[in-house]
Amino acid sequence: MKHRIGLAEAVRLRSPGDDNIVFRYGTVLLKGYSFLSLARQALTGHKGWPVIWRSPEVKKSYDVIIIGAGGHGLATAYYLAKNHAVKNIAVLEKGWLGGGNTGRNTQVTRSNYYWPQSAAFFDHSLKLYEGLGRSLNFNVMLSQRGILNLAHNAYELEGMRRWANAIKINAIDAEVLTPIDIKKLVPLIDLDCRFPVHGGFIQRRGGISRHDAVAWGYARAASALGVDIIQQCEVTGFNTASGRVTGVNTTRGTIGADKISFAVAGHTSHLAKMAGFRVPVTSMQLQAMVSEPIKPCLDTVVVSTAIHMYVSQSDRGELVIGGGADVYNSYAQRGGIPVLQENVAALLELFPVFSRLRLMRQWAGITDITPDTTPLMGLTPVQNLYISGGWGTGGYKAIPAGGDTMAYTIANDKPHPLIEDFGLERFKSGALIDEGAASGVAH
Amino acid sequence: MLRISCPWCGTRDELEFTFGGESHVTRPTPDASDDVWSDYLFNKENPKGVHYESWMHRYGCGRWFNVARDTVTHEIYAVYPMGEAKPDLGETDRE
Numbered sequence: 001m002k003h004r005i006g007l008a009e010a011v012r013l014r015s016p017g018d019d020n021i022v023f024r025y026g027t028v029l030l031k032g033y034s035f036l037s038l039a040r041q042a043l044t045g046h047k048g049w050p051v052i053w054r055s056p057e058v059k060k061s062y063d064v065i066i067i068g069a070g071g072h073g074l075a076t077a078y079y080l081a082k083n084h085a086v087k088n089i090a091v092l093e094k095g096w097l098g099g100g101n102t103g104r105n106t107q108v109t110r111s112n113y114y115w116p117q118s119a120a121f122f123d124h125s126l127k128l129y130e131g132l133g134r135s136l137n138f139n140v141m142l143s144q145r146g147i148l149n150l151a152h153n154a155y156e157l158e159g160m161r162r163w164a165n166a167i168k169i170n171a172i173d174a175e176v177l178t179p180i181d182i183k184k185l186v187p188l189i190d191l192d193c194r195f196p197v198h199g200g201f202i203q204r205r206g207g208i209s210r211h212d213a214v215a216w217g218y219a220r221a222a223s224a225l226g227v228d229i230i231q232q233c234e235v236t237g238f239n240t241a242s243g244r245v246t247g248v249n250t251t252r253g254t255i256g257a258d259k260i261s262f263a264v265a266g267h268t269s270h271l272a273k274m275a276g277f278r279v280p281v282t283s284m285q286l287q288a289m290v291s292e293p294i295k296p297c298l299d300t301v302v303v304s305t306a307i308h309m310y311v312s313q314s315d316r317g318e319l320v321i322g323g324g325a326d327v328y329n330s331y332a333q334r335g336g337i338p339v340l341q342e343n344v345a346a347l348l349e350l351f352p353v354f355s356r357l358r359l360m361r362q363w364a365g366i367t368d369i370t371p372d373t374t375p376l377m378g379l380t381p382v383q384n385l386y387i388s389g390g391w392g393t394g395g396y397k398a399i400p401a402g403g404d405t406m407a408y409t410i411a412n413d414k415p416h417p418l419i420e421d422f423g424l425e426r427f428k429s430g431a432l433i434d435e436g437a438a439s440g441v442a443h
Numbered sequence: 444m445l446r447i448s449c450p451w452c453g454t455r456d457e458l459e460f461t462f463g464g465e466s467h468v469t470r471p472t473p474d475a476s477d478d479v480w481s482d483y484l485f486n487k488e489n490p491k492g493v494h495y496e497s498w499m500h501r502y503g504c505g506r507w508f509n510v511a512r513d514t515v516t517h518e519i520y521a522v523y524p525m526g527e528a529k530p531d532l533g534e535t536d537r538e
Contacts, residue, residue, distance in 0.1 A: 269489035280485035282464070283514070328445075328462040329514045331491045337444050338458050371485050427485040428477050 032137050052216065053097075053223035058230055061256030062090045064410060065248060067235050067271065069093030070102040071211070071396065072263035072388050074218035074229070075403020076410070081225035083404070084411035089227045090257075092250060094234035098215030101265040104333075104365035105396040106288050106312070106322045108301055110147045110206035112167050112174060115433050117421045118374065119170035124418060125401030126205060132400060138217030140209045141315060147206030147301040148177070148185065150350075152195040156306055164201040176201045186300055193349045195307055208301060208312050208320075214399055235262075238275045244383040245275075261386035261410050263402070266331065266366030268376070268389030277381045279389070280427055281368045285326040286393050287335030289343070289362035291354070293317030302350070309346035319354065321347055325367065325393060335364035367393050372432040377406065378415040378423040386410050387424070447510065448522050452503040463497035465489075466509045467529060491515060495529050 041048055064080060066073045069091045080086045093099075111123040133140050151157035160176065167174035177200050179191050191197040219229055230252070237249040238260070247256040262271045272279045294317050303310040308324040323343035326336050340362060348355050368390045370376060375398065376390035388406050391398060405416035415423060426432055445457035465488055471479045488494070494514050499507045511521040511530055521530045 267491070269487065270491055278482060278486040278488075280487060281489055282487050283489055283491075329464075329489060329494050329496065330517065331515050332517060336457070338456075428481040 033139075052220040053229055055231070056228045058233065058252055058255060059088075059090070059228065061247065062228070063088040063257070064090075064259045064261070065255060065257040066091045067248070067260065067262040068100070068264040069097040069215075069219070069229055069231065070100045070263060070265060071098070071215050071218065071399035072102075072265075072391075072402045072406070073261075074098075074215060074222055075399050076261060076263065076388065076406040077227045077229075077403075078218050078222040078225065079404045079407035080410060081222060081227055084407055086411060087226060089222075090255070091222070091227060091229045092233045092235060092248070092255075093229070093231045094251075096231050097219055097229060098212055101365040101367065101391075101395060102211055102215045102399075104288065104363055105211055106310070106320050107208040107211045107314075107396060108147065108206070108310070108312070108394075109142070109209055109397040110203055110301075111172050111397075112147065112149070112163075112201075112203040112206065113170075113435060114163055114166050115435060116170055117418075117433055118435050119167065119172055121401055121405070121418045121422075122397060123170070123172050124404070125398050128400030128404065129209065129397075130205075132209075132214070132217070136217035136221045138213060138220060140213045140217055142207065142209040143315075144205050144207040145299050145301065145312075146185075146202050146204040147303060148182065148200055148202045150182070150200040150302065150304045150306075151198050152304065152306045154198055157199045160199070160201050167203070172203070173205055174201055174203050186298065186302060188297060188351055188353050189302070190350060190352055193352075195349070197350075202300075206301065208314070210315075211396060214396075218399075218403070235271070235274070238382070238385070240275075240382060245385045259384045259386070259410055259413075261388060261406060263388040263406070265368060265389065265391055265395055268368045268387070272380075272387070275380065275382050275385055279376060279387075279424070280371050281376070281390055282329055283331055283366050284328070284369050285330045285332060285335050285364040286322070286367045287326065287339060287343075287362060287364040288320065288322040289340065289359050290314070290318040290320050291357040292360050294319070294357065304346065304350065307346040307349065309343055309350065311347055311351070318360065319347075319357065325369070326364070331366050333364050333366055335362065367391070367395075369393075371427070372434045373436050374433040375402075375419075375422050376424060377402070377419045378409055379413070380424065384413070445512075445517060445519070447498060447519065449500045449503055449506075450508050450522055450524065451506060452500060455500070455503060459500060459502040461499045461501045463499055463507065466495045466497045466525075493520065493532055497525065 077089050077091045111126040113119045151160050164174040234251045235248045239247040245260045269281050298313040301312040311321050326339050369392050370390040373392050380387050405419045408416040448454045509523050512519045
């Protein structure tokens with residue numbers, strides 16, 4: 001036994017950060033994932049793996065309730081428990097964990113933003129992603145394969161040079177590429193397509209990871225710290241007393257809370273309305289699709305803002321394809337044929353070689369689009385009620401930083417320094433952070 | 444694919460139309476407070492259910508009109524001229 005604990009200690013000491021302490025106690029070799037636990041399970045037919053998060057009964061009240069068990073909600077709960085020693089936390093989810101936009105996005109992580117506030121926030125997120133697998137003891141399959149933005153005319157290339165310079169001034173990596181560089185990096189691309197490729201820029205630290213693993217990893221780590229994750233529990237209203245939240249009504253009864261935060265991508269307006277205030281959000285469908293799996297042929301994320309398409313190849317071999325949103329209000333989660341056709345036509349113009357592939361699946365998530373495409377984070381007009389929304393088409397990449405900064409915001413009842421400019425007040429002061437151009441896909 | 448009935452040209456595919464967002468938004472008076480102006484400029488109803496919105500038949504007659512459309516089913520309940528009051532659709536709100 002002594003020898004086993006020694007090994008666990010070794011695993012812990014080898015990992016940067018103190019996060020693995022979560023999995024340290026006694027049973028670490030069963031609970032924590034390691035080569036040793038994998039070998040042991042292999043010997044017993046993989047029948048002994050424990051359930052990775054608890055499904056507890058709902059308590060009467062909590063210190064903090066987080067609405068929405070997607071990436072942002074779960075990460076917020078995890079960092080609240082880990083960094084701010086909040087003991088009594090619940091995450092309420094109307095459907096199943098990670099079943100909203102966390103499970104519908106195209107898994108891109110990047111920090112190639114233009115404005116300093118966004119750059120600082122999203123690079124904090126990318127840095128957390130870089131250590132996330134170790135921190136959570138859960139493989140999130142981060143692959144920093146580079147994210148390449150294409151320019152289809154001289155003026156767009158000029159704009160990208162400026163954009164890349166802004167990124168570098170913000171101490172983030174970016175590199176302008178010539179068409180020859182691009183052809184070397186992505187041999188299958190047709191540079192002389194209808195809108196010829198004049199160049200582009202790449203953020204090499206950008207890439208993809210596995211979205212389900214991010215949700216499951218945070219859920220497991222939060223659960224191990226005592227967070228109650230309650231699925232199939234829909235919030236139907238807020239209870240308030242003299243301008244301050246006191247709890248929520250749910251499909252599983254009334255639950256009291258000192259503080260409440262919501263991260264309900266797509267339904268932000270809906271929750272805000274329940275709480276009695278309005279938000280600058282339009283809900284729109286953003287669709288994505290995957291091809292049948294093929295052998296590895298594309299090891300870069302390729303984005304074209306001008307012709308509205310992005311593509312990467314997943315570890316399963318499927319091409320993951322996305323593009324612009326369906327630009328009218330919708331909560332339908334399916335996506336229309338015109339936008340699907342536009343995405344595919346753009347893909348085939350750049351990669352004629354993919355024309356024989358069949359699409360296997362197509363779906364849509366409901367995204368919160370704000371006027372400046374910058375998120376809504378921080379305090380709300382209701383005391384002790386906090387918002388994390390307006391993530392638009394790019395909330396996935398923000399999950400670790402969103403969780404980290406919202407946990408701080410909830411614990412201290414004031415916005416984390418990284419999100420001070422992301423509050424609702426900016427629509428009164430006029431200090432918008434217009435990231436429309438930098439969001440990768442214009443909408 | 445939405446099929447929208449332009450009051451002047453008849454039913455066409457959504458590709459011919461441009462979406463104009465929420466209708467019936469009233470411009471405040473110039474002396475209104477920052478709160479009122481901010482609400483007017485940025486905040487949206489964004490309902491899960493019937494949305495009263497404007498569309499323009501860009502690749503047709505080029506005229507604007509209002510549509511009452513369900514944001515969950517995409518069913519169009521009514522098409523009516525700009526400036527006209529919201530039609531009474533009874534109990535259709537999903538919220």
